[in-house]
Amino acid sequence: xxxxxxxEALIPQFKFEKLLNQDQAGRRIVLQGTIADQPALLLxxxxxxxxxxxxxxxxxxxxxxIQNLGxxxxxxWYMAHSGSAQGQPPDLKINLIYPCTDQHLKKYAAQAVxxxxxxxxxxxxxxxxxxxxxxxxxxxxxxxxxxxxRTEQQDVLFRSPHDTTPDDERYLLLPDLNWDRKTLGSLHLxxxxxxxxxxxxxxxxKKHVAWLRSIxxxxxxxVSRLYGIDEDMLKCYVHYQPTYYHFHIHIVHVSLEAGATQxxxxxxxxxxxxxxxxxxxxxxxxxxxxxxxxxxxxxASELWTQVFLPLKEKRLQ
Amino acid sequence: xxxxxxxEALIPQFKFEKLLNQDQAGRRIVLQGTIADQPALLLxxxxxxxxxxxxxxxxxxxxxxIQNLGxxxxxxWYMAHSGSAQGQPPDLKINLIYPCTDQHLKKYAAQAVxxxxxxxxxxxxxxxxxxxxxxxxxxxxxxxxxxxxRTEQQDVLFRSPHDTTPDDERYLLLPDLNWDRKTLGSLHLxxxxxxxxxxxxxxxxKKHVAWLRSIxxxxxxxVSRLYGIDEDMLKCYVHYQPTYYHFHIHIVHVSLEAGATQxxxxxxxxxxxxxxxxxxxxxxxxxxxxxxxxxxxxxASELWTQVFLPLKEKRLQ
Numbered sequence: 001x002x003x004x005x006x007x008e009a010l011i012p013q014f015k016f017e018k019l020l021n022q023d024q025a026g027r028r029i030v031l032q033g034t035i036a037d038q039p040a041l042l043l044x045x046x047x048x049x050x051x052x053x054x055x056x057x058x059x060x061x062x063x064x065x066i067q068n069l070g071x072x073x074x075x076x077w078y079m080a081h082s083g084s085a086q087g088q089p090p091d092l093k094i095n096l097i098y099p100c101t102d103q104h105l106k107k108y109a110a111q112a113v114x115x116x117x118x119x120x121x122x123x124x125x126x127x128x129x130x131x132x133x134x135x136x137x138x139x140x141x142x143x144x145x146x147x148x149x150r151t152e153q154q155d156v157l158f159r160s161p162h163d164t165t166p167d168d169e170r171y172l173l174l175p176d177l178n179w180d181r182k183t184l185g186s187l188h189l190x191x192x193x194x195x196x197x198x199x200x201x202x203x204x205x206k207k208h209v210a211w212l213r214s215i216x217x218x219x220x221x222x223v224s225r226l227y228g229i230d231e232d233m234l235k236c237y238v239h240y241q242p243t244y245y246h247f248h249i250h251i252v253h254v255s256l257e258a259g260a261t262q263x264x265x266x267x268x269x270x271x272x273x274x275x276x277x278x279x280x281x282x283x284x285x286x287x288x289x290x291x292x293x294x295x296x297x298x299x300a301s302e303l304w305t306q307v308f309l310p311l312k313e314k315r316l317q
Numbered sequence: 318x319x320x321x322x323x324x325e326a327l328i329p330q331f332k333f334e335k336l337l338n339q340d341q342a343g344r345r346i347v348l349q350g351t352i353a354d355q356p357a358l359l360l361x362x363x364x365x366x367x368x369x370x371x372x373x374x375x376x377x378x379x380x381x382x383i384q385n386l387g388x389x390x391x392x393x394w395y396m397a398h399s400g401s402a403q404g405q406p407p408d409l410k411i412n413l414i415y416p417c418t419d420q421h422l423k424k425y426a427a428q429a430v431x432x433x434x435x436x437x438x439x440x441x442x443x444x445x446x447x448x449x450x451x452x453x454x455x456x457x458x459x460x461x462x463x464x465x466x467r468t469e470q471q472d473v474l475f476r477s478p479h480d481t482t483p484d485d486e487r488y489l490l491l492p493d494l495n496w497d498r499k500t501l502g503s504l505h506l507x508x509x510x511x512x513x514x515x516x517x518x519x520x521x522x523k524k525h526v527a528w529l530r531s532i533x534x535x536x537x538x539x540v541s542r543l544y545g546i547d548e549d550m551l552k553c554y555v556h557y558q559p560t561y562y563h564f565h566i567h568i569v570h571v572s573l574e575a576g577a578t579q580x581x582x583x584x585x586x587x588x589x590x591x592x593x594x595x596x597x598x599x600x601x602x603x604x605x606x607x608x609x610x611x612x613x614x615x616x617a618s619e620l621w622t623q624v625f626l627p628l629k630e631k632r633l634q
Contacts, residue, residue, distance in 0.1 A: 007385035007393050010413060014377035019368055021427045026365025027344060030425045031373060040415040041425055042377060046363035047396065048343025050406035051336060056348060060331035060359060062405065068324035076324050079364065083398070083405040088379060089367035091399055091408060096327060098357040108347045108358060110338045113571040115552045117588060232629070235432045235613065237581045254430040254582070254613050264554045264584040265571070271434060271611035272585070279608050281598040291596050294588035296552065296571050312549070 010035055014042050023257060046091070065090065074098060106300070115265065116308045117294045123202060124289070126307045126316070131199055131245045143246045147172070147194055157189065158222050169211055170194035173222065176250070178261075184227060187234075187253040191219055198247035201238050201273060205287030212274045219251055229253065236270040237262065240293055241303060265296040327352055331359050340574060363408070382407065391415060423617065432582065433625045434611045440519060441606070443624045443633070448516055448562045460563045464489070464511050474506065475539050486528055487511035490539065493567070495578075501544060504551075504570040508536055515564035518555050518590060522604030529591045536568055546570065553587040554579065557610055558620060582613040 013035045020041070021030040031042040050056075063080045067090070070077055074097055079090040097104050118127060145151040152174070160170035175181050176188035193215075198204065204212070220231040233254050239261075242248070249270055250261070261267065273288070280286055297304045310316035330352045337358070338347040348359040367373075380397045384407070387394055391414055396407040414421050435444060462468040469491070477487035492498050493505035510532075515521065521529070537548040554567050556578075566587055567578070578584065590605070597603055614621045627633035 007388055007395070007413075008383045010393070010415060011380060011383050011395065011397070011411065012378050014413075016374040016376065019370075019373055020422065020425055022366065022368060026368065027363055029366045029368070029373075031376065032422065033377075035415050038416040039418075039422070040413065041417045041421055043412040043414075043425070044366065044376070045410040045412075046344055046366075047406075047408050047410050049339065049346045049361065049363075051339060051343065051346070052406075055406060056336055056346075057333040059333065059348065059361070060350075061329050063328060066325045066328050071324055076327070078324070078328065080328070081400070082408055084401050088400040089364075089369075089372060091364050093362040093364050094328065095360040095362075096324075096331075096357065097360075098327060098352050099355040100358045101356075104358055105337065105349065105356070108338055108360070112550075114547075114549045115571050116549065230431075232431045232433065233429075235582050235611070254432050262579075262581045264579045264581070264586050265552050267581040268589070269581050269611050271609065275609040275611075276593050279598060279603075280596050282596075286596075292588065292592040294552070294586050294592075 011042075014040060063092070063094070066094070074100065112299045113296045114299060114304060114308065115294065115296050116304075117292050119292045120290050122307070122311065123293075126311070127303070128202075130303065130307060135199070135245055140244060140246050143192060143244065144196075146174070147192065157226060160194070160218075168195050169214070171215060171219075173219070173251075184229060185253055185255045186257070187223075187227060187229065187251075188256060189223060189251040191215070191236075191249040191251060193247050196246065199245040200242055200247060201240055201268065202289050202293075203247065203287070204273065204277060205285055206277050206280060206282065207284035208287075209274055209278050212270070212277075215249075216270060216274070219249070223251060237267045238270055238273070239267055240295055241297070263296075265294065328359075331357060380409070380411070383411070391417065429616045430613045431616060431621060431625065432611065432613050433621075434609050436609050437607050439624070439628065440610075443628070444620070445519075447620065447624060452516070452562055457561060457563050460509060460561065461513075463491070464509065474543060477511070477535075485512050486531070488532060488536075490536070490543075490568075501546060502570055502572045503574070504540075504544060504546065504568075505573060506540060506568040508532070508553075508566040508568060510564050513563065516562040517559055517564060518557055518585065519606050519610075520564065520604070521590065521594060522602055523594050523597060523599065524601035525604075526591055526595050529587070529594075532566075533587060533591070536566070540568060554584045555587055555590070556584055557612055558614070580613075582611065 015033045015035070016031055017033045019029060020032040022028060027046040029044050031044070033040055033042060062083060064084055066078055066080045068076060068078050076096045078094040078096070080092045080094050081088065081090050082092055155174050156172050157175065158173040160172070162170065171191045171193045174190045174192065176190050179186060179188040216236055219236065220234055223229060223234055224231045234251055235254055237250050277287065297308060307316070332350045332352070333348055334350045336346060337349040339345060344363040346361050348361070350357055350359060379400060381401055383395055383397045385393060385395050393413045395411040395413070397409045397411050398405065398407050399409055472491050473489050474492065475490040477489070479487065488508045488510045491507045491509065493507050496503060496505040533553055536553065537551055540546060540551055541548045550571050551568055552571055556567070559565070594604065614625060624633070
């Protein structure tokens with residue numbers, strides 16, 4: 001009945017009872033079981049790759065049971081085993097880009113990130129014109145196509161009823177591209193407002209507080225109804241800087257694992273922005289264009305190379 | 318010279334040149350190389366565990382080359398191989414808790430999370446008294462021991478010079494427990510203020526704006542000097558709710574991988590809070606105790622069971 005004192009000998013004696021937990025990416029599992037009839041927890045996690053040159057130079061030839069899952073032009077993806085397999089499920093996902101270009105190398109190389117503060121002045125003089133230029137280049141055509149009903153209508157989960165909703169208050173709901181559209185715990189939707197005068201949170205003003213509160217509550221009710229999720233299991237956030245300059249709201253399940261998309265310095269809680277507007281000094285026209293906003297930028301981003309780096313080096317003011 | 322058309326046959330032909338990138342946890346690597354003298358990128362990622370019952374029930378007995386790294390009472394940790402090894406480095410980290418208690422099971426089981434809004438009223442009537450109770454239970458003694466110089470002095474990286482810094486403006490810098498204290502890309506420090514009247518960001522007022530700006534700039538200068546990091550590669554954030562009720566600031570390298578600690582609904586940019594205070598309506602005494610703050614709470618947390626659940630169920634108001 002006494003457990004063996006040799007630590008290594010304990011592991012093979014573990015008797016599995018149930019999968020107690022796993023993280024979203026599934027690279028960590030917590031197994032509940034027993035050893036010698038006493039309760040035990042076994043936590044297993046994928047380890048980091050060995051970054052040793054001698055190991056990496058043999059890495060591709062050491063793979064076994066390579067199975068091609070699909071390919072598109074120069075992109076191919078696979079499942080494979082590290083070392084020999086012996087009836088185990090594959091433990092590696094592999095992508096191959098071949099032949100690749102310099103652009104691919106640049107995209108996948110480690111990119112340094114900078115933390116910047118966009119003051120109201122920097123916004124007005126440099127960032128707002130940058131946003132205007134991006135809009136003028138037609139980068140939002142795909143958004144307008146959806147709003148106007150020309151494309152992706154099969155993906156629209158909800159659209160404000162036009163007969164009862166004023167023009168300025170309409171929005172539609174879409175699944176985010178990164179959501180698999182079925183796993184509730186990683187639900188990720190986007191709300192696109194139909195009005196085109198709000199480019200980002202910078203355009204939100206005190207006069208929008210009532211509308212924003214109603215949109216948040218309407219989104220929660222609709223998503224709750226569509227997916228059978230409690231309203232307090234959803235959260236809404238916006239990005240600054242956003243990827244495109246048409247105001248849109250991210251709606252995620254609270255258990256969606258935090259990743260780069262929800263990080264401080266990139267994501268802001270919509271509820272907190274609304275509360276910030278409500279307690280801000282000034283009249284109805286006062287708004288988020290007056291505050292300093294701090295965020296992170298990759299050194300390869302145009303905002304860094306065209307605005308914040310020149311400002312830092314005093315080539316721009 | 319032509320590359321083989323068989324996708325599987327490409328992989329073993331990959332000739333390694335350099336490690337182009339890896340994520341912080343090291344579970345994804347990007348290798349630059351060539352196939353038949355043309356440039357190629359190989360991206361390898363640890364796969365999710367197979368959550369199939371039949372696989373999990375054999376999981377522990379399928380491990381090989383189990384190596385015990387250490388143990389402490391009922392906690393043991395290991396490196397191991399999934400399947401057989403053949404000279405590969407270990408690909409698994411294992412923890413064993415044995416014998417474990419019900420508390421362990423509860424801690425490691427998946428916990429549902431709720432999104433709540435703490436209004437100014439809820440803060441004043443329910444959360445502030447809860448914070449007071451936690452402080453009265455002596456939960457901050459470890460903080461006060463550090464501030465008073467009784468413990469952990471060897472860890473203090475910086476302390477405001479007492480002869481030149483007013484009482485209310487002093488702080489000290491410590492490494493965060495989760496930082497390995499050497500990898501600059503994952504640098505994580507804590508600034509503890511010496512004053513004891515600010516329990517959380519809820520106590521920050523317009524009158525503190527100048528002090529907060531000077532503390533942020535002082536922290537950046539000190540960390541930059543201590544570790545040779547550019548100031549714009551650092552960001553400062555605070556948690557709400559925080560883990561303990563004495564005002565403290567997290568300082569991280571911008572490249573520290575986003576995790577639960579930096580997630581929207583938990584972390585707020587300190588710069589943005591200062592800007593929010595600066596543009597807030599009211600006199601010097603106006604502050605963050607007047608705004609609604611939304612955040613997520615685990616269902617097992619006391620704030621959920623003692624405050625927000627009873628409020629939701631109208632057992633409390």
